[in-house]
Amino acid sequence: MFQKLFYTLVALTLFTFIGCSNEGDTTKVSIDSIDADEVLRLDPNADIFQYEGVIYKSNVDWVDKLSLSKDVQIGEIKTKNDTNTDFYDGMSNKLPVGTKIFSAKERGDILIVESGDSVLKYLAIVEG
Secondary structure, eight states: OHHHHHHHHHHHHHHHHHHTOOTTOOOOOOOEEOOHHHHHHHOTTOOEEEETTEEEEOOOHHHHTSOOOEEEEEEEOOEEOOSOSOOOTTEESSSOTTOEEEEESSOSSEEEEEETTEEEEEEEEEEO
């Protein structure tokens, strides 16, 4: 009886280690940023800037309808590039140099920009 129980436990242990292994099988889910070239190819008149490697775009209807309040200043536009799609952080294609960028208290995927007398909302453009 003991021997039968021992073999059953050994078989069950081996089955657990071998049969339940997913060695080599991995699933990776990621959300990647879209670059300025892709955004401007889809919408040549898009108003965009780059912050921390992510392109942000204004004039998104549902974003413009949100009631958001600005939080802390997180950056500013350092360079204007309206001639090509080679963007880096702090670069915009329409906003003037020195424009202040703020986080939004209510959402992490939207940034608020003060440009002159205007307050604009920019949505992070990502693909998933």
